[in-house]
Amino acid sequence: MGKLRTIGRRAFLIGSAAVVGGVAFGVYAARTPHDNPLIADLGAGEAAFNPWVKIDAETVTLIVPHADIGQGVAHMQAILIAEELDIEPGQYATDFGKPDAAYYNTAFAEEGAPFMSRDESGTAETMRTIVGYATKLLGMQGTGGSTSVADSFTKLRTAGAVARETLKLAASMESGVPVDQLKTANGAVELPDGTQMAYTQLAAKAATIDPVTDVVLRQASEWRLIGKDMLRQDIVDKSTGLQNYGIDLEMDGMVHASVRSNPRQGGAINGYDATAAKAMRGVKAVLSVTNGFAVVADNTWRAFQAVNAIEADWGKAPYPAEQAEHWKVLSESFTDELLDDEWRHDGDVPAGLEGGEVVSAEYRAPYVAHAPLEPLNAIVVVTNTQADIWTGHQMPRFVEDYIAKMTGLDVANVHLHNQYSGGSFGHRLEFEQIRYATEIAMQMKDTPVKLTFTREEDFAHDFPRQIAMGRGAAVISGDTIETLDLSICSASPLASQGPRAGLPVPPGPDMQIVSGAWNMPYKIDNLRVRGFRAPELAPVSSWRSVGASHAGFFGESFVDEAILAAGLDPMEARIAMCDYDVARKCLEAVAEMSNWGSPLGENRGRGVAFVSSFGTPVAEVVEVTMTEDGIKIDKVFVAADVGQVVDPINFDNHVKGGVIWGLGHAMNSEITYADGMAEQSNYHDAEGMRLYQTPEITVMGLENQTKIRGIGEPPVPPAAPALANAIFAATGQRLREMPFNKFIDFV
Amino acid sequence: MKLTVNGTEHTLDVEPEMPLLWVLRDELKITGPKYGCGIAQCGACTVHVDGSAVRSCSITVGDVDGDVTTIEGLGTPDSLHAVQAAWVAHQVAQCGYCQSGQIMQAASFLDLNSEPTDEDIDNAMSANLCRCGTYPRIREAVKTAAKTLNEA
Ligand code: FES
Ligand code: FES
Numbered sequence: 057m058g059k060l061r062t063i064g065r066r067a068f069l070i071g072s073a074a075v076v077g078g079v080a081f082g083v084y085a086a087r088t089p090h091d092n093p094l095i096a097d098l099g100a101g102e103a104a105f106n107p108w109v110k111i112d113a114e115t116v117t118l119i120v121p122h123a124d125i126g127q128g129v130a131h132m133q134a135i136l137i138a139e140e141l142d143i144e145p146g147q148y149a150t151d152f153g154k155p156d157a158a159y160y161n162t163a164f165a166e167e168g169a170p171f172m173s174r175d176e177s178g179t180a181e182t183m184r185t186i187v188g189y190a191t192k193l194l195g196m197q198g199t200g201g202s203t204s205v206a207d208s209f210t211k212l213r214t215a216g217a218v219a220r221e222t223l224k225l226a227a228s229m230e231s232g233v234p235v236d237q238l239k240t241a242n243g244a245v246e247l248p249d250g251t252q253m254a255y256t257q258l259a260a261k262a263a264t265i266d267p268v269t270d271v272v273l274r275q276a277s278e279w280r281l282i283g284k285d286m287l288r289q290d291i292v293d294k295s296t297g298l299q300n301y302g303i304d305l306e307m308d309g310m311v312h313a314s315v316r317s318n319p320r321q322g323g324a325i326n327g328y329d330a331t332a333a334k335a336m337r338g339v340k341a342v343l344s345v346t347n348g349f350a351v352v353a354d355n356t357w358r359a360f361q362a363v364n365a366i367e368a369d370w371g372k373a374p375y376p377a378e379q380a381e382h383w384k385v386l387s388e389s390f391t392d393e394l395l396d397d398e399w400r401h402d403g404d405v406p407a408g409l410e411g412g413e414v415v416s417a418e419y420r421a422p423y424v425a426h427a428p429l430e431p432l433n434a435i436v437v438v439t440n441t442q443a444d445i446w447t448g449h450q451m452p453r454f455v456e457d458y459i460a461k462m463t464g465l466d467v468a469n470v471h472l473h474n475q476y477s478g479g480s481f482g483h484r485l486e487f488e489q490i491r492y493a494t495e496i497a498m499q500m501k502d503t504p505v506k507l508t509f510t511r512e513e514d515f516a517h518d519f520p521r522q523i524a525m526g527r528g529a530a531v532i533s534g535d536t537i538e539t540l541d542l543s544i545c546s547a548s549p550l551a552s553q554g555p556r557a558g559l560p561v562p563p564g565p566d567m568q569i570v571s572g573a574w575n576m577p578y579k580i581d582n583l584r585v586r587g588f589r590a591p592e593l594a595p596v597s598s599w600r601s602v603g604a605s606h607a608g609f610f611g612e613s614f615v616d617e618a619i620l621a622a623g624l625d626p627m628e629a630r631i632a633m634c635d636y637d638v639a640r641k642c643l644e645a646v647a648e649m650s651n652w653g654s655p656l657g658e659n660r661g662r663g664v665a666f667v668s669s670f671g672t673p674v675a676e677v678v679e680v681t682m683t684e685d686g687i688k689i690d691k692v693f694v695a696a697d698v699g700q701v702v703d704p705i706n707f708d709n710h711v712k713g714g715v716i717w718g719l720g721h722a723m724n725s726e727i728t729y730a731d732g733m734a735e736q737s738n739y740h741d742a743e744g745m746r747l748y749q750t751p752e753i754t755v756m757g758l759e760n761q762t763k764i765r766g767i768g769e770p771p772v773p774p775a776a777p778a779l780a781n782a783i784f785a786a787t788g789q790r791l792r793e794m795p796f797n798k799f800i801d802f803v
Numbered sequence: 804m805k806l807t808v809n810g811t812e813h814t815l816d817v818e819p820e821m822p823l824l825w826v827l828r829d830e831l832k833i834t835g836p837k838y839g840c841g842i843a844q845c846g847a848c849t850v851h852v853d854g855s856a857v858r859s860c861s862i863t864v865g866d867v868d869g870d871v872t873t874i875e876g877l878g879t880p881d882s883l884h885a886v887q888a889a890w891v892a893h894q895v896a897q898c899g900y901c902q903s904g905q906i907m908q909a910a911s912f913l914d915l916n917s918e919p920t921d922e923d924i925d926n927a928m929s930a931n932l933c934r935c936g937t938y939p940r941i942r943e944a945v946k947t948a949a950k951t952l953n954e955a
Contacts, residue, residue, distance in 0.1 A: 126898025126935050287894065294899030295890040296883070297835025297874030301900060304834035312829065337818060356838075357825035429839045429847055429900040429934045478837070478900025479934050511840045705894050709940060713897055716936030739844040739932060748925035750938040 090158035090195065094119070103263035105222050107158040108137055108215040111259040116141075116148040116243060121159035122208065123152070123199040123450050124290070125428075125480035127768045128706040131289045133208050135703065139281045140216030140274065142240035143255070145289060152474040155452035157195020162211060163203035164191045166671060166763075170567055172575040173671035174636055176762075199450040200485060200598065202670040202766030205702055209764045210273070217271035226262035227253045282702050290476070302447045302475040303433045307504035310435065311340060314359040314508055315492045316366070317348030319516040320373030320732035321595050325349070328368035336362045345495045347371075352496065356508050363510070373732030375594045382593050382729065383420070386525045389545045389590040396548075396589035397565035399574035408539030408582030412531040415621045417614055419528070420793040421546075421606035422726035423520035425734075425742055426599055430478025432489035432509040432517075436497040442469040445493070448477030450485045454557050458487055461558065462494050481717070482598040487556060488517050512737045519553070520727045520734075521599030522546045524569075526610030530618040531582075537618045537633070540580050544570050544607050545588035552596045565589075572604030572667045572773045573611030577636035585611075594729060600717055601772040604669035608773030609722070609780070612665035613792065616781045626781060627652045627664050627677075638697050638761045639666060642675035645695035645756050650677040659683070660690075663781025665774040671763060672770035673697050676715065678751075678778040682786045686801030689719060689751040689779065697758040698765040704757065711755045711771045718775025720745030724797045749802065806864065808833060809876030819865025823857075824848045826864045827873060835874035835903045839932070846931030849904035850874075856911035874903040877910060885955065886910045889948035897935035905931050909945050917953055919945070 094104035102112040110117045120133035134150045153159065165188035166173065171180035220240050227245035228235045230253065237248050244252040276283070293299040318325055328349055330342040338358035343350045349366060353359040376382055434447035436459075443463050449455050452472050460467035477484055493507040509517070524546035531539040548566040555561055567574075569587035576585075599605060619629040627647050634640040643666055646652070656662060659682040666675040679691040692715050701707045725742040727734045736742045780791045783800065791799055804815045808831060817826055822841075827833045827850070836859050839847030843861040850859045853869030878884030883891065886909050896902045905928070912927040913919070919927070924945050933941070 126900075128897070287891070288896075290899065291891055291894050291896055292880050294896035294902055295887045295906065296878065296880055297903045298880070299899050300834070301837075303838065304828075306832060355821075355825060355829040357821055357829065360841075427934065429837070429845065429898070429932065431838065477898060479898040481934070508838070511838075511842075709894065709897060709937065712939050713936035716938060717934075720936070738842055739840050740842070743932070744934065745936065745938070746929045746932070747938040747941060748929040750936075750942075753939055 090156070090160070093154055093156035093158050098263070101260035101263060103259045105219040105262070105267040106215045107156065108212060109141065109219040111255050111262065113256055113259055116143060116255055118148050118150050119153035120150045121153050121197060122204040123448060123452070123474055123477065123484070125199070125448065125450065125477040125484060127204070127710060128288055128703060129199065129204045131706070132205060132703050133212055134289065135281050135286070136208050136212035137216040139279055140213045141220050143243040145286065147243040150289065155197055155456055155472050155474070157197070157453070159197040160192045160195045161198050161203055161207045162188060162191070163206035164196055164198065164201065166203065166206060167201050173668065174638070195453060197453050202672065202768040202770060205698070205766050206764050209700070213273050214271065217273060218267050218269055221268035221271050222262055222265065223255050223258050225265060225268055226258045229265070230258065230261055283700065283704065285705055286703065288703070288706055299476060301430050301478050302435070303430055303478070303508060305435055305446050305475070305506070307435060307437070310504040310506050311352050311500070312354065312356045312359050312508065313350050313352045313493070313496050313505050314356065314363045314510060314513070315345060315348060315350040316363050316368070316513060317346065317492070317517065318370045319734070320370055321517060322374045323347065323732065324371035326369040326371055328366050330366050333362040333365045336365060341500070342366070343496055343499050345492055350492065350496050352500065352505065360510050375732070377732040378730060379728040382523060385593060386523060386545050386590050390527060390543055390588050394588045394590065396569055396587040398584065398586045399567070399570045400583065400585045402580065403582035405539055405541045405582045405584035408531055409529060409541060411538070412533060414529050414531055415618060416527070416529045417617055417792060419526040419610045419613060421524045421609055422728070422794055423523050423594065423596065424599060424721050424725050425515055425518040425520050425727050425736065426481040426483035427515065427518060427739070427742065428477070428479025428481055428483050431511055431514045432483070433507060434489040434493040435504055435506045436493040437502065437504040438463055438494065438497040439502050441465070442471070443494070444471045444473065445490065446473045446475055447489060448475040448480070448484055450480060451557065455487070455490055457558060458490055459494050462491070463498060481600040483518065485553065485598055486519055515737050516734055518727070519595045519597035521605060522549045522596040523593070524606035526607070526614070528610065528614030528617070530614070530621065532618065532622045535622045535624055537580050537622055539582035540615070540618055542573055542585045542611055542614060543588060544573060544586070544610055545590050546606060547590045547592050547596060549596045549598055549602060552592060553598060568603030570607050571602065572608035572669045575668055576611055576615065577639040577666070577668065578615065578630070578633040579635040580633065601669055601769040604667055604773040608667035608669065609776045609794065612667060612774065612777035613780050616663070616777065617790065625653070630664065630666060639668060639673045641758060641760050642666065642673050642695040642697055645758060646675045646677045646693045649693040649695065649754055649756060650679070652677065659786060661782045661785025661787070663778045663783070663785055665778035665781060667773035669770045669773050670766055672765040672767060674770045674774050676774040676778045678775070678782040680779070680782045680786050683803055685803050687783055688803040689749065692751050692753045694753065694771060695756045695758055696767060696771060697761050698767055699761045700759055700764050701757040707757055707767055708755050710767050712753045714769065714771030715753055715775050716745045716750060718772040719779055722776035722779055722794045722796055723802050724795050726795050804864065806867065806871065808871045809873060815864070817864060820863045822860050823850070823862050823864050823867055823871070824859035827859060833873050833875060837900055837903055839901070844932065845901070846904040846908055847901050849907040849931070851907060851911055854911065854914060856908050874907055877907065884910060885951040886913065886948040889944040889951065892947060893940045893944040895937050895940040895944050897937055901931060901933045905933065905941055909948060913945070913949055913952055917949060919949055
C-alpha cells in the first residue's frame with residue numbers, strides 16, 4: 057500500500073518532536089539504554105536494579121510509571137514485576153515514580169506506524185521499529201492508545217527477573233550457597249536449609265553488585281499471578297474513601313483557587329469587573345490569566361462564589377459561532393483538495409459504482425465531552441529556583457516541559473508528582489489545569505496554589521471528541537456486496553491537540569480520521585476507505601477510542617445497511633466476508649454467546665458490530681426492546697481478543713465500562729456550540745448512561761492473537777453501531793446520527 | 804456553629820450558606836465525599852445526615868439538623884461496613900471517584916429497604932453517576948450487601 061510514503065500523523069508527531077528536541081537520531085543512541093533514574097536518589101544500603109525495582113532495608117518499592125486514570129494499571133504493572141520477582145501483592149509498595157525518559161512507552165510505535173495492526177509484514181515491523189527508536193530517544197513516557205499492557209508486558213517481567221536474579225546473587229555472596237541452589241518466594245531468598253533471607257535484608261549487599269541481566273522469563277504455565285483472579289491493590293482504599301486523588305491533597309500554607317476563562321475557547325477577554333468579588337469573604341486576590349481571570353481564596357467554595365460574581369466582556373470565538381456552521385464546513389469538505397488519504401482501495405471502486413444501483417447513506421458523530429467525574433485540578437508551587445506540581449496526567453514529561461517553558465526554569469528543576477485520577481478518557485492528556493495553576497502560582501511565588509475547576513468550567517473547557525461525517529455508497533449484485541465506498545471527514549484531533557502539548561502541527565494524513573473503518577476485516581471486491589480533512593473548527597482532543605469512536609460507527613452502520621440491502625443476515629454475512637481469523641473468532645464467539653438467530657419476539661431486535669482499534673478486535677451484539685416508553689437496551693455480548701488477559705476481573709469490569717461508555721454517549725451526549733460557547737454545562741445536559749438503563753453485559757476474553765494488546769478503548773467503538781443496528785432490527789428506524797435520543801426515546 | 808461528623812463535634816466559623824460538602828472537604832479536611840457536579844446531578848458528594856443519604860453539595864451547612872456520617876465514618880479497612888465489604892468482594896471500583904457516594908447511597912437505601920427488588924435498586928441508585936460505567940458491579944454488590952445485612 058506504499059504507506060512508507062505517508063508516515064502516519066502519530067509517527068510524525070513523534071519524529072518531528074525528536075528533531076525539534078534536538079535529539080541525535082541514530083542506531084547507536086537508539087540502542088543505548090536510558091540511565092536509571094532511581095540511582096541518583098538512592099541512600100546508603102538501598103538498591104535499584106533497574107528503573108522499576110527499588111529495595112531498602114524496610115520496603116520493596118515497585119515503580120509503576122503508567123498513569124492510573126481508573127483503568128487499574130498501577131496494579132497491572134506491579135503484578136507483572138511481582139510475577140518474576142516472586143513477591144506477593146501486599147508485600148510491596150507501588151509508586152508512580154519520577155517522570156523520566158527511561159519510562160518511554162515502547163508500544164506507542166504500534167499505532168504510530170500507518171499500518172493495520174494485523175499487518176506483521178517486514179515493512180510494517182520496520183516502520184514500527186523506527187518509530188520505536190524515536191519514542192525512545194524522546195523518552196516519550198505516556199499513557200494512552202490502550203498501550204499500557206503492551207508496553208509493560210515483557211519489560212516489567214524482565215525487570216522483576218533481573219531484580220530476582222541479582223538478589224539471589226547477593227544471597228549467594230552472603231551465605232556462600234551457590235546461586236543454583238537458591239529459591240525465591242514471598243519476597244525472600246530461601247536457602248536449601250530453609251533459612252529465609254528477605255529481599256529487604258539483602259538490599260545493602262545487592263546495592264554493591266552489578267545487576268544480573270542475563271535472565272529467562274517464565275513460561276505462561278508457571279505464572280502464579282498473571283491471568284488469575286486477584287484483588288486489585290486500590291480496591292479497599294477506593295471502597296473506604298481513603299484513596300486520595302489530586303483534588304484531595306493538602307499542603308501547608310495552601311490557598312484555593314478557581315478560574316474562569318473565555319467560554320468561547322481560545323477567545324480573548326476584553327475586560328472584567330472584580331470589585332464585588334474582591335470584597336467577598338475569604339477572597340485573597342483576583343488575578344488575570346490567559347483569556348480570563350482567577351480568584352484565590354481560603355476555601356474552594358468561596359473561590360467558586362467569587363468567580364461567579366465577576367462580570368467579564370468576552371471576545372469572539374476563533375471558530376464558527378453556531379453548530380450548524382460546523383456541520384456545513386464538514387459537509388463541504390469531501391473534496392479532492394481536502395482528501396487526506398486514500399487509506400484503502402481494493403479492486404476498482406469508481407468502476408464498481410458505475411456498475412449498478414447505488415445504496416447510499418450519510419452519518420454524523422457530534423462533539424462529545426470527556427467529563428471524568430473528578431473535575432480538573434492541580435496544586436502548583438513555584439519558587440525562584442523550582443516548580444512542583446501535583447496532579448494526574450497521562451504525559452508526565454510533557455507536563456514538566458510545559459511548566460519549564462512557562463516559568464523559564466530548567467526542566468530538571470520542575471517536578472510532577474503524578475496522582476491517581478478520578479477518570480480521564482483523554483481529558484488528562486491536556487494542559488488547561490496545569491497552565492492556569494502555574495499562571496496563578498507564578499503570581500504568588502512560594503505559595504502552594506490548589507486550583508479546582510468548577511464542573512461548569514470543566515465542561516466549557518473540555519476539548520471534546522471531534523465531530524465527523526461519513527458517507528457510504530455500495531453496489532449490491534444479487535446477494536453480494538460488490539462495491540463499498542466509505543468517505544469520512546473530520547478535523548484532525550491530533551492536529552488540534554499537538555500544538556497545545558508543545559508539538560508542531562504535523563504534516564501528513566491523520567489515521568484517526570478513518571481508524572476502525574479502513575481496517576474492517578472484510579473481503580469485498582471493490583472496497584475503498586478515504587479520509588477527508590476538514591479545516592480546524594472548535595478545538596478537539598483524543599476521546600476514549602479517538603477516531604474509531606466515529607469511524608467505527610460509520611463503517612459498521614453502513615456495512616450493516618449494505619448487508620441488509622443484499623438480503624443477508626448481519627452476523628452470517630460478516631463472518632462470511634471476514635478475511636482475518638482473529639476477527640472471525642470474535643464474531644463467532646458473540647454469535648454463540650447471544651444465540652444469534654434464535655427468535656426474540658415482538659418489538660425486539662439484535663444488532664452486531666465489529667471494530668478493531670488499537671490492535672484489539674472486538675465484536676459486540678446488542679439486544680433491544682421497543683417499549684411504550686422507548687428503547688430499552690436489554691443485553692450486550694462482547695468478545696475481545698487481547699492476546700493475553702493479565703487481570704481477568706479488571707478486564708471484565710473494563711470491557712463493561714467501555715460498552716457503557718459507548719452506548720451512553722451514543723444515546724444522549726453531545727456538545728453543541730451556540731454563540732461560540734458549549735451549550736452543555738453540567739451532567740444534566742450530557743449524562744451518559746445511568747444505572748437503570750444499564751443492560752446485562754456478558755464478556756468473553758479471547759487469546760488468539762500473537763501480540764499483547766490493551767482493553768481501555770477497544771470496547772467503545774462497536775457499541776454505538778451495534779445499538780443502531782439493533783434498533784433498526786427492532787423498529788425499522790435507521791439511526792445515522794448520534795446522539796440517538798434526538799430521534800428516538802430511550803427508557 | 805456546631806457540627807457533628809463521624810461522632811466528633813466541631814465548632815465552625817463559616818457562613819451558614821456554605822454547602823456541607825465544602826465544610827467537610829476544605830474546613831474539616833474530610834475528603835471522602837467528592838465534588839463532581841455541585842448541583843445534585845452526580846451523587847459523588849453523598850453523606851448521611853442522621854442516617855439518610857443527602858447530597859452534601861446541595862445542602863447548606865446551616866440547614867444540617869443532625870449528625871453527619873461520611874464514608875470515613877461508615878467503616879474502615881479493618882472494620883468494613885457490609886456495603887463496603889460487598890464493594891470489595893465485587894471489586895466495583897475503577898477510578899473510584901464516584902464510589903464513596905455510591906456506597907453511602909446504597910447503605911442508606913438498604914437501611915430503609917432490606918429486601919430490594921432489581922427495580923428498587925435501579926430506582927435508588929440511578930441518581931449516582933459513574934462515568935467509568937461500574938453499574939453492573941454496583942448492582943451485584945448491592946444485592947450481596949442486602950444479603951449480608953439480612954443475615955446479620
Ligand atoms: S457533587 Fe453533589 S451531586 Fe454531584
Ligand atoms: S468508578 Fe470512576 S466514576 Fe465511578
